Amino acid sequence: MTLSQLSFYGRCGAVAGAIALLASCGGGGSNAAGFVAPASTPAQTELAPATPVVKKHAVGGTVTGLVGSLALQSSAGDDLQLTADGKFTFSTAIAEGSTYEVSVRTQPFWQFCTVTQGSGTVTADVGDVAVTCSAALAQVSTLAGSGNFGALDGNGTAATFADPYGIVIDKNGGLIVSDVGGNRVRKITANGDVTTFAGNNTTATVDGHGTAASFNNLSAIALAPAGDIYAAEFSGNRIRKISPAADVTSFVGTGAGTSVDGNATNATFTGPIAMTVDSAGNIYLAELNTSLIRKITPAGDVITLAGSGGFGFADGTGGAASFYRPYGIAIDAAGNLFVADSENNRIRKVTPGGVVTTFAGSGAPGSADGVAASASFQRPGGVAFDATGNLYVADTGNSLLRKITPAGVVSTLAGQAGVTGGQNGIGSAARFSQPSGVAVGADGTVYVADTLGNRIRKVTPVGAP
Numbered sequence: 001m002t003l004s005q006l007s008f009y010g011r012c013g014a015v016a017g018a019i020a021l022l023a024s025c026g027g028g029g030s031n032a033a034g035f036v037a038p039a040s041t042p043a044q045t046e047l048a049p050a051t052p053v054v055k056k057h058a059v060g061g062t063v064t065g066l067v068g069s070l071a072l073q074s075s076a077g078d079d080l081q082l083t084a085d086g087k088f089t090f091s092t093a094i095a096e097g098s099t100y101e102v103s104v105r106t107q108p109f110w111q112f113c114t115v116t117q118g119s120g121t122v123t124a125d126v127g128d129v130a131v132t133c134s135a136a137l138a139q140v141s142t143l144a145g146s147g148n149f150g151a152l153d154g155n156g157t158a159a160t161f162a163d164p165y166g167i168v169i170d171k172n173g174g175l176i177v178s179d180v181g182g183n184r185v186r187k188i189t190a191n192g193d194v195t196t197f198a199g200n201n202t203t204a205t206v207d208g209h210g211t212a213a214s215f216n217n218l219s220a221i222a223l224a225p226a227g228d229i230y231a232a233e234f235s236g237n238r239i240r241k242i243s244p245a246a247d248v249t250s251f252v253g254t255g256a257g258t259s260v261d262g263n264a265t266n267a268t269f270t271g272p273i274a275m276t277v278d279s280a281g282n283i284y285l286a287e288l289n290t291s292l293i294r295k296i297t298p299a300g301d302v303i304t305l306a307g308s309g310g311f312g313f314a315d316g317t318g319g320a321a322s323f324y325r326p327y328g329i330a331i332d333a334a335g336n337l338f339v340a341d342s343e344n345n346r347i348r349k350v351t352p353g354g355v356v357t358t359f360a361g362s363g364a365p366g367s368a369d370g371v372a373a374s375a376s377f378q379r380p381g382g383v384a385f386d387a388t389g390n391l392y393v394a395d396t397g398n399s400l401l402r403k404i405t406p407a408g409v410v411s412t413l414a415g416q417a418g419v420t421g422g423q424n425g426i427g428s429a430a431r432f433s434q435p436s437g438v439a440v441g442a443d444g445t446v447y448v449a450d451t452l453g454n455r456i457r458k459v460t461p462v463g464a465p
Helices: 003-024
Strands: 059-064 070-074 079-082 086-089 099-106 111-116 119-121 126-135 137-144 164-169 175-179 184-188 193-199 218-223 229-233 238-242 247-252 272-277 283-287 293-296 302-306 326-331 337-341 346-350 355-360 383-385 391-395 400-404 409-414 437-440 446-450 455-462
Touching: 059 099, 070 111, 070 126, 086 126, 099 111, 099 126, 111 455, 137 409, 164 218, 164 446, 164 455, 175 218, 175 437, 184 218, 229 272, 272 337, 283 326, 326 391, 337 383, 383 437, 391 437, 391 446
Parallel strands: 059 126, 164 437, 218 272, 272 326, 326 383
Antiparallel strands: 059 086, 070 079, 070 099, 099 119, 111 126, 137 455, 164 175, 175 184, 184 193, 218 229, 229 238, 238 247, 272 283, 283 293, 293 302, 326 337, 337 346, 346 355, 383 391, 391 400, 400 409, 437 446, 446 455
């Protein structure tokens, strides 16, 4: 064997060894090169499908005519509180292609708001929802009383009253009424069930429990924060206290017909006719026969806050001011008193410091609506505030229910001036018979003691038909 042959076989052996080595490692193959193996293809990872992007759009619009506080709600469950006119937008956007709806959740006091262009399908931002607010109309109905003079307990019109005069609302939403013709304090539940709480047809000052007690010409009533009822005796010249359990005691006043300041045991009154109570339990009362505004502390200390002690009309401080037979009194959130100055045909304001000014009324008898002194009343009686500062007036001589805004704008809610009756209805279609007492519930419902009609009327806001 020649040297060249040995080299050939040696090269062949080396190549064969390399091929064997590759084969043992998974290499090899039948390609033309004989010893280069293609790389294996890695397994492909399967990708999750992409989440589609959901477009969302804002929903809003414009409110006009709003006075007070309005609650709107969107179909997304989003509540929006509005207190002024202008643009609004709900905080929760709504998905494109979804439907939306805007509705009124809570109406403002004595306004009625309607929604237009308030529903549809979202394709872009919605900004054309229109909310229009206007003054509500007064729907008058009879809560209790048949109209006949009497003292029957019962439900609704099966009950009878005898000149109901004062009216207040208790913490449960029921009514407490001073039924002056029978010297009784009556209670009325929200569904119109009438019961006698204290007093009987006897005209005398007798302490006792429930109907065993008696009053000497019962007039005004007021409710203290603790739940005690205070009742004024017009002829007995005393303030009586009635516990929640119906125990009647004498609180302030000796019975003498004078107006002397002092403590419970020696203070005197002359014809107390109207009362209200503040959040601290102080009682404020108006005396008809002396035209004085008096204050009684929870401890029974009596002071004269305003009035000269005679009949007249004068703004001023304390004794420099004068009234002419005040018939109603109410207190606002700031502690100011508002007095229905009956024979002066005006509504007067008394600050906690005794400064007296005229709030509304020209002084001339009449029924004109308008701003402050341009409006007129005729022997206004009971007054009461709602939660937003509107003052409601039982305009006794006109047989009307009136409303005065915090700015002094006077309007007529229900009744027809000078026309008496007991008809239910909306606005001027309703009739009253010289109403004296008025109270306002937390929901804005107004209750009226329709004195000569011997009924308790309920007045609720409704939209225009």
